[in-house]
Amino acid sequence: MFDLKGKCALVTGASGGIGAEIARALHAGGAVVALSGTRVEPLEALAAELGEGAHVCPANLGDPASVEALPKAALEAMGGLDILVNNAGITRDGLLMRMSDEDWQSVIDVNLTSAVRLMRGVLRGMMKARWGRIINITSIVGQSGNPGQVNYAAAKAGLVGASKSLAQEVASRGITVNCVAPGFIQTAMTDKLNDDQKAALLTQIPTGRMGTPEEIAAAVRYLASPEAGYVTGSVLHVNGGMTMV
């Protein structure tokens, strides 16, 4: 089950905790992977760890030209492009009253606009192949909101709307578009929280623990698989029951 042999997957933000784990899971499923991110060093380390069938395709998603070039580079490196995982994301947190236009725009550019442009960039090949999987990593805050994250929550909610619309446009061509919405996951970002903050958070999570990157990656591998062909336009929440929607 969930065999990805013969498929080629582009993963953005593959230098981060969740992105790297997604790449590992797809690769373990048999897929060839293109690892994208801004920092080349961790991407190369991951490619070396995965061995055969892993390619490094650096890109700066804040730069439109770089976004435009990425699907072509990934296609050339892998010889195909069947699966796109829009995982890359940045935060520029702050209360709206103090949020600069730049903090708003950069989060929208990277988290929403680049994801949409990458989806557009990979569609042609998927339409011809009559098969494709697009998986967008959103966040529970796109649904629930979060103080200090007006920009981030808006971008993630926007990505859900974009995914559902595109899912309807291309469903007849064998292409599915879904979202995975993580809750609180153990990453470098959440490691920065102190014990009190973590304890407060855990009281909100019925499972009583934070999630792991592996648990997000498993959801992505499922949605990327042939078995998930009847699932499209959905948001798979992986949040320990923190918000049940």
Place this chain on the structure above:
Amino acid sequence: MSDIADRVKKIVVEHLGVEEDKVTESASFIDDLGADSLDTVELVMAFEEEFGIEIPDDAAENIQTVGDAVKFISEAA
């Protein structure tokens, strides 16, 4: 029929799965040949590949019949 018209016709027949004799010059992709909006996008993609040309979006919007496609491609190729 010209060579371009023949190749256009072949693409339309293959892509839309319609009878060859229905693909006349005045046939509208959407109204007469049962294409949906995504089919028209795919047809334009197929024309671009077959003839090695770029069809800009504003031009693609005006290609509504088989004859429109042949005319545009003849001028561009």
